[in-house]
Amino acid sequence: MVDVLAWIGLGGVVATAGGGLEQFAVRTGLGVLFGCVMAFGVRPIIARACPDGMPVAGMSVLALGCAAFTELIGLHAIFGALAAGLVMPRGVALDGIEGFTTHIGLPAFFADLGLHIDLRPLLGAGGVAMTASVIGFAVAGKVGATVVTALLQGCDRASAFALAAMMNCRGLTELVVLSVGRSLGLISTEFYGALVVMALCTSAATGPILRRLARASNRS
Known part of the structure; x- marks a missing residue:
């Protein structure tokens, strides 16, 4: 649900960026x-024509075509690919595209993410303070809200902090939002x-924190 709201919010921001109310209305209308x-x-046609799933080539052509269209109407290409x-x-053919996206698409996305990061401004005192x-x-907001909510719902402390650690993990949606925000200036x-x-830091810390919480829970 959080990801759905994030995508809706991102769509609204993209539709608004770089234009007035009229352009926002046109982009939103075309997007809807x-x-x-x-x-x-499209979905019923594909379901009838390919009940067991589309081949990888067909999926790729559809994704690229949709991405090109949403980019053309003023929305980001990522919305077309998502659609x-x-x-x-x-179906069975979906396994093929999962392997392609995991082993080719995902590394390419992270490579593009890294190419647009300049860490040099963060090495100074101001950059370090801002990053910290x-x-x-970010951690205080996620962990604090999750722990308080979990405790109010009757969870024990160990479960509350474990849930907070998982909620503190940032997924791909956050990175996609940042990438789109950067590309739009x-x-x-x-x-x-x-x-x-x-x-990246909060996501990388999730596994070790959960393992430590699990060991502490087992000892108690």
Whole structure:
């Protein structure tokens, strides 16, 4: 649900960026029309034509075509690719595209992410302070809210902190949002680097924290 709201919010930001109210209305209208065509037109056709799933080549062509269209109407290409994925029939052929995206698409995305990060501004005192502040506020917000909510719902402390550790992990959605914000010029290079460092650090810390909490729970 959080990811769905994040995508909706991102769509609104992209539609608003670089234009006035009229441009926002046009982009939003075309985006809604595109979504309806994909959901009620393209998806039933694909389901009838490929009940066991589309071949990888067909999936790739559809994703690239949808990405090109959403880029053309003023939305980011990522929304078209997302829409293509949502209308894909779930079948045996889906395993092929999962392997392709995991072993080729995902590394390419992280490579592009790294190419646009300049860590040099973060090495100074101001950059270090900003990065530490970003990490501190991000962790405090996620962990604090999760622990308090879990305890109020009757969870024990160990379960509450374990849940907080998992909630503190940033997924791909956050990185995609940052990438889109950077490409639109909505996030400065320095702040973008600090946010990416925060996302990577909090995600990398999730596993060790959960293992430590599990060992502490077993000892008690």
